[in-house]
Amino acid sequence: MLPVIAWNLISLEILITLTLVSLVILDILLPKGTKNDWLGFASFTALLGLIVFWTTQQSVTGITFSGMFVSDSLSWFFKGFFLITMIFIFVMTQQFFKFLGERRNEFYLLLWLSLLGMCLIASSADFLLLFISIEILTISLYVMTAYLRSDKLSIEAGMKYLILGALSSGFFLYGISFLYGITHSTRFAAIQMFTATHSISPLMLFAMVLIFAAVGFKIVAVPFHMWVPDVYQGAPTPVTALLSVGSKAAGFIILIRLFFGIFGPWHAEWSILLAVLSAITMCYGNLVAMFQTNIKRLLGYSSISHAGYLLMGAAAGSMIGASAMNFYLLGYLFTNLAAFLVIILFSIAVKSDDIADYAGLARRSGILAGTLLIALISLAGLPPLAGFFGKFALLMAIIESGFIWLALIAGINIVISLYYYLMIVKKIYVDTPNSTSLIAVSLPMRLILILSMLAIIGIGICQGPFLDAAIASVKGMYLLHF
């Protein structure tokens, strides 16, 4: 007898797949040489529809496909996260690829594919499904990274990402095979039963480290960060934005599911490991970021350091820790995407990503400078912005768990990161511009920039509802274990 499948649990994924298929058909049916960006328009509308649908799905929870697929509060939270991320990415793509013409259409399809991959990652409750979901996401990212085929840097970035990505997939599979050998299962529920009743063995630790290597690749933790600077710099900027927010958040869901779920019973063994990794990651990211001259590369290293901050929440291994991570990611979404949107609009106008060319931006475009200022200060973590409360909550978590030394290291890192963010702020606001020509920003773009600024400030001032949402997402998590 076939197992009963609760189709309503995976309705969002089904809808995404249907949209993808209909967009493929639309792409085929569209006459050659169409000037209008029909696919972009259709994607955007479909995405808005999906967000409306998503809001109705909060109470739809359960497990299906014999325990392979789970729909819980955590997956709901992150699916919303990915949908909002995608709105930004579609807007960026629409702006960034104006010159690509029809080739842009395939890019939209790849974006939808990556969205499907991310949503499936959020819902995986089995290592095999998780592996397949990660591959769906990563393979579409490989293609998108190398999408500018006449640009050497883009090709190089795609190649690097592919090689290191394949390596990390290999690690992941190797880890799963050990795990299966020890526990006789790939289901999360079965593995947690094992971890709850057994103490950690060296072989198990080896498997965990291998699996963490793959997760570390996604969240860009040191020492799995090697690909970041070149890929961030070389990839088309919308892809960089997707890597820095969507792909990173996908990694963090896996981290939460693993360390707050199936490996939860062994918290004492791995928390110190994660704490050390967190300290190394944030120090490395911030120290190297200080010397960057390309803004995408700088945000690449800054993205490494933020992975370090976020790992503090995992090391804390507590309710506050997990909720703080989710809150931080929420603030990071708007902050980082606002920064990348500014970078795209700036690079379209000025054809440069060099920090030196940002000199005097405040006098050339008030809105671009203002948004970048708010985004950078939020990344640095000063009030009243979203990044501040995120860091504050992470510090609370880590201090509650007794890692005062890590809190002090994080404090030092906040100062270091403030230095390089302020160097850019200084460039924008203090230095004299290289050129006095104004940079025009279209009305829809202005609107999006203002909305993201309001989101950053809003999350920073009215922290309550967002923190509640982050806590709720953890509380209702499948297999939660502290």
Next chain:
Amino acid sequence: MILNLSLFLLLPLVGMATIFMIPAEKSALIRKIACLTVFVVSLLSVWFFSAYNSAVGGYQFIQNIPWVVPFNISYHLGIDGISSMLILLLGITSFAAVLISGGIKERVKEYYIMFLIAVAGTYGAFLSLDIFFFYFFHEIAAIPIFLMIGIWGTGRKEYAAMKLTLYLVAGAALALIGLICLYFATGLQTFDLVQIQSHLANHPIPTEIQNWIFPLIVVGFGITLTLWPFHTWAPVGYAEAPTAVSMLHAGVLKKMGAYAIIRFAIQLMPEAAHTWMPIIAVLAVVNIVFCGLVALTQRDLKYILAYSSCSHMGYILLGLACFNIIGLNGVVYLMFAHGIMATLAFALVGFIADQTKTRNIDELGGLVKIMPFVGTCFIMAALASAGVPGFANFVAEIMVLLGAWDQYPIQTVLAILGIVITAIYMLKAIRIGFQGPLPKRWEKLTDAETLTAKLPFVFLLAVLIVVGCWPSLLLNHIGSSTKPIIENIVSKN
């Protein structure tokens, strides 16, 4: 009641929003709106100062709204004797600072928006009875100050802005870790100061835990208060900042450090205070003497004032270490007196430097002849700084010294030596810069002639003299709040 403490935050916000809507070209209108906003808020601070009932004491005008429930953070505003005095100080200083900002002709819109953010944030910090919101508001000023120094400063302004901001944020981060430790150490898991205070009365934090949280908070906020050896951001920061920022920062913003030390460290962790404050008292004397001696060697008027400001913070730190009422009253009094004096002195130097384009006393000379009004005001400010009776600083310093004498006789003697040093460098600056023959190149200088130009100086000087001659004006307020703090400390010895 219609008047409540949230107005201190809402009014600047309204002013800011209005300025935001106005096109940047209408700079005169923008300035008017900014001045009006600051003026109304300053009136409000005077009103609240006089409405605070010092006979009753405690926190008054309380507003309490739960804000982040999972962490027990609440939007909890209220004032006691100390903070009512500090918002009065901020009211006076910010009003003077906005009046003398007329010299800003470039990017006026941005300037006043930053100014209002910094002022609103500082009000928020003094009004908060929630530790989280204190920190939140106290950090808000960081970026506006960075940009104001960077854009409208002079000389090595970028270096100055960066150094000041990084030092202050580093201190704040250290203090934040201490404050979060405090949150967990009380066992109450709340940031509400009032609740923590009443809880600690019966369940003090274990002394060994206090002993390592205390230095985090005191050193962290001590950096804001230019505690030696973490004072080096202040001279260059104040010297290169635009006049209004020097006034605000030296006058009020750095006092947030002293305020936080009183509120969170000494008040909540009295046992640790007994262990650590004697060490701070030694550093305080280094502050007084070392920074005073460095001020002696300076030739730049603003550097002299900035080092003098660092040196005077030593008296505040020394007073904090005494644990008696007269000493703590002196500290709070000095926060006010030094705030007004520093504001006045920086305003006057700013006025002079705007015309001469130099602040080097060797290049100046004989200024009293050409600008008798401004010159006289500067001499009076310098005398106030040196602790001449009649000015508020004298009252404050004598209280601190009396308070310190019993426990720290050596430190007190050195602190008195510090007063002599202050007198030497101030009189030296006056003799070289303001007296003697007037160089030919300065014959074209003009004095403050119109009433609006004179107003801020006269106003500040009047406050300095009135408060100096009539101490009970402030002391009733101060005493009502320092008494319970000292009783608490003494009982824990």
